[in-house]
Amino acid sequence: MSAKWLDDLNPSQRQAVLHGDGPLLIVAGAGTGKTRTLVARVAHLIDRGVPADRILLLTFTRRAAAEMLTRAGRMAAQDAAGKVWGGTFHAVANRLLRIYGRGIGLSQDFTVMDQSDASDMMNLIRNDLGVAKGDKRFPRKQTLLAIYSRAVNAQENLSQVLESQFPWCKDDADGIQQIFQEYTRRKRTSSILDYDDLLLFWNILCKAPGTGQTVADKFDHILVDEYQDTNSLQAEILLGMRKTNKNITVVGDDAQSIYSFRAATVRNILDFPKQFPNTTIVTLEQNYRSIEPILGASNAVMSHATERFTKNLWSKRMSAQKPILITCMDERNQVDAVCTNILAHHERGIPLMRQAVLFRASHHSDMLEVELARRNIPFHKFGGLKFIEAAHIKDMLAFLRILENPFDEISWFRILLMFDGVGPRSAQRLLDDLGVRRLPPPPVPAAAREQAVSVPIESPLRRLFAGQASPPPAAREQFEQFRQALAGCMGARLGPDGRVSSAGESDDKQLPLPAQIERLRRFYEPIFEKLYENPAIRLRDIEQLEQIAQGYRSRGRFITDLTLDPPSSTSDFAQPPCLEEDWMTLSTIHSAKGCEWDVVHIIHAADGMIPSDMSTGSAEEIEEERRLFHVAMTRAKDWLYIYFPLRYYWKRGGNMHDRHSYAQLTRFITPIVRPLFEEQSAFTAQQDAPADPQEPTSLQQLDDWLKNLWQG
C-alpha cells in the first residue's frame, strides 16, 4: 500500500522514512525537509504497527515536539500520535524519573530548579563557606554554575574545564571544588534537581541493574532531532537506552551546530556510526525553502569555514532577487529601515506572521522594540529574558515551590528576604527555626539516610503554622500575613492565637491551584508594589501566570512545566493579549532554529555583534559564530535583508552626542561573498541626525585602527 505521506517525498527522504530497523543517521542540510521526513517516519512506524507509546521522539524544544506530533497525527491514525513520547531530553528525563526514579533512590516528589535558582544556590554556598574572602576576583555565581554545568555535560573534570574554558579561574580551583561538593549535597538532601541532574539521573537510571533494562525496553524506536546540538552526556544516555534493540534515528546538520557553549559537540554526529555499528546514512541535499540566490550566499558564507563536511545544498527555486545588504548610518537609522521594509512587504501582501527580525543577542532588539511599539506594529519576541526569569514571577513561584517542597531552601530564602528588616542573617536563622536546612553532614551510612528520608520529618510548613519561627520585629506583621496566606492555600486554619486548629497538608483540603495563586497574590501585592518601580506591567505578568494555571490541577506539574518549558513572551510592550491576529517575530538566532519565514531581517551585521565580541577568543568560537550567521541566513525563503550600522554610540555618561565609534561589516561577508548581495544604503533625508559631511575619512580610519587595536 502506498501511504499518502510518501507522495511528496524525494527519493532520499523516502529512503529515510522507509528505513526499517537498526541505526539511521540522516544528515539534513538547512531547509531540506528534515521535519517533514521525521514526521513521516513517525507516521510510517505507527502505520507499520509500532505502538505509539513505544516511540520516543526527542526534540530541542517542546514546541518542536508538539508541532511534529500534531502533523504526524494528521497522517497516521488520529489518536495514536498523541501517545508518542515527545519532548526535550530534560522533559523526558523528568517524566521517566517520576516513574522509575525510586529505582535509584530518588524521591518521587523532587522539584526542578532552573538556572537562576541554581546560581542563587551557588551564591548562598559561596557566602556560607566564606570561600571568596579576600579574593576580589572569585568567580561570580553565574560563572560558578557555568563551570559546574560544563563539567557535567561535557563529562570533563574540574581542572580540565578550568584549563580549557575558564583559565582565569584556575587559582580558585580549591574553593570552587568545595562549593560544588556542598552544592551537590544540598540538592540531594532537599530533593531538588537542577537541569544537569535530570540528564545525569537519567543516565544513571539506564545503568541501574533491572531498572535500566526496563527503561530501555520501554521504547521500540527512538528518534532524535537536532542531533548536532546534543552533548556527550546525552549521547551516553542514548547508548544506554539502546541496550537490546538498536532502533535509533538521529537527524542533524554539522553546519548548524550552534550550542557548543552548552557543551554540545559535533563529535556526536560524526561518531554516531562508530557508536552504532551498521548505521545507514542518508543525506538530504535539496533545499525546498530558499530561493537560489539566498542559498548561494549562505553556502558562500560557509565555504569559508575551516572545517566542513561536504554537502551540496541546491534549490530549484530560481530567482533574480539577490539577498539585500543595507548599510545604515547608525542603529537609529537601522531601526527605521527595518520598519520601513517590514511595512512595505506587509502592504504588498506578506502578513507580519511571515516576517522575522533576527539578532545575535537578546538586547540587540531593544531600540527596535520601542519603535515597533510606537508604530503599533505587533510582535512577539522569542529568546532572551524569559517571563519565568522576571523577579516578580520568581517570587510567586517561590511561594508555590515551598508549598510543594517545604525543604526548598532557595525558595524560602528568596521569600524571607522580601520582608522588612530581614537580611541574609535573619533569613538563615528563620530557616533553622523552621528546620528547612537539614544540615546534618554527620556522615550517616547511605542505607540509614534513605530510611531517614522516607520517615516523615516534621515539615517546615507545620512548624511555620505552629508559630515556631520568630521573625525580627519589623517583619512581624508581614510574616503573620504570610503564614495566613500559606495556611489558606493548604486548607489549614490558624486560630487567633496563632494556633493551628486544623492540620492542613492533606490534599483534599487544599485550595485549587488558581485559587492558591490568587490567595498568594493578594498577600504579595503590597510587598511588590513597594519593591518594584513599575508594578502595573508586572501585575499583568502575574495575571498571566494565573491564566496559565487555569489549565492545571496539579501544582507540582505546573511548577515543573514552567521550569522545563517556560513560555517565551515579553509582556513589556505587548498589547493586551489575544487582540491581534497578526504579529511578527523578533528572535535571537538561537531561538530561530528550525523556523522559516518569507522575509527575514538580520540586524547588527557588524563585527563585534556577529561574531560577538565575547566569542572571538578562539578559532572554534569564531567558526560557531559563522555557523550561527549561516543559520540566520537560511531561515529566509524569499527575501533576506541584512543590516549593517556604520556607527555605534557609546551609551556611557548621559549625553550620547558625538561619542561614537565606527563598526566594520561582519567578517563573514567577505569580499568573495559580498558581490552575491544587492547593496542598498539607508541614509535618508528624514535622518534627524544627518551624516556629518565634514567627517574626514582619515578619522574613520583612525577609529577603525584603534578598534582593531583593542580587539587584536
Place this chain on the structure above:
DNA sequence: GGCATGTGTATTTTT
C-alpha cells in the same frame, strides 16, 4: 552585628 542603600561595572546564546 546586621540591614538598607548607594556606587561602579560588565553585559551572549538556553534546557
Place this chain on the structure above:
DNA sequence: TACACATGCC
C-alpha cells in the same frame, strides 16, 4: 539591568 561590593544607619 543586575550584580558585587562599600558605606552608612539602627
